[in-house]
Amino acid sequence: MKTSIALVALAAISTLTPSVLSPARAAEHVDKAHGEGWATIKKAVAVIHPTQGNQCHGAVEFTQDGDKIKVVAHIEGLTAGQKHAIHVHQFGDCSASDGMSAGGHYNPEGHEHGLPEKGKRHAGDLGNLTADSAGKAHYEITVDNITIAGVKNPIIGRAVIVHAKVDDGGQPVGNAGARIGCGVIGIANTGEKK
Numbered sequence: 001m002k003t004s005i006a007l008v009a010l011a012a013i014s015t016l017t018p019s020v021l022s023p024a025r026a027a028e029h030v031d032k033a034h035g036e037g038w039a040t041i042k043k044a045v046a047v048i049h050p051t052q053g054n055q056c057h058g059a060v061e062f063t064q065d066g067d068k069i070k071v072v073a074h075i076e077g078l079t080a081g082q083k084h085a086i087h088v089h090q091f092g093d094c095s096a097s098d099g100m101s102a103g104g105h106y107n108p109e110g111h112e113h114g115l116p117e118k119g120k121r122h123a124g125d126l127g128n129l130t131a132d133s134a135g136k137a138h139y140e141i142t143v144d145n146i147t148i149a150g151v152k153n154p155i156i157g158r159a160v161i162v163h164a165k166v167d168d169g170g171q172p173v174g175n176a177g178a179r180i181g182c183g184v185i186g187i188a189n190t191g192e193k194k
Helices: 002-021 023-039
Strands: 043-050 057-065 068-076 083-089 125-130 137-143 159-163 179-187
Touching: 043 159, 057 179, 068 083, 068 125
Parallel strands: none
Antiparallel strands: 043 057, 043 179, 057 068, 068 137, 083 125, 083 159, 125 137, 159 179
16 A cells, blocks of 8 residues: 555656756746736836926837737827927936936847838837827837747837927938936736726
């Protein structure tokens, strides 16, 4: 009887051993689950706050649709009638009063800067929004060089910067001037709003 119990226990341990003790298999399981969890995130948002001395504020929404991202921005506190550059920057850090803690343009592929019509450009190059006479802007663009939390140039946890001037497409970053608004890109609440 003791021998049969010992054999059953040994058989149970030996069937568990590969998954419990094999770091490669455990990592594979964790990586797959982690990847699948991130793949379910289809919407992100950056709430834009003004940098010191500015009035820029609003929100930028990112919605994943297959291999494309629809970007919709509603921004206020801009210079009336002027174009303002909007970019995704490297770090999700808006702690500096001038927005410089967000780092440079998000550019994981090492491309030159460019406006959205340029195929190879920084992943963070979103173009320009145009303020109306009240300093408000609504901007929409669909891009295919980023993902929210996928393998290709994920933006989650990075920052959106709104600049004081127009992005003229020049090198190295479009001559867009000071950073007047900054917001960290986070997972959007897609549930019912109360």
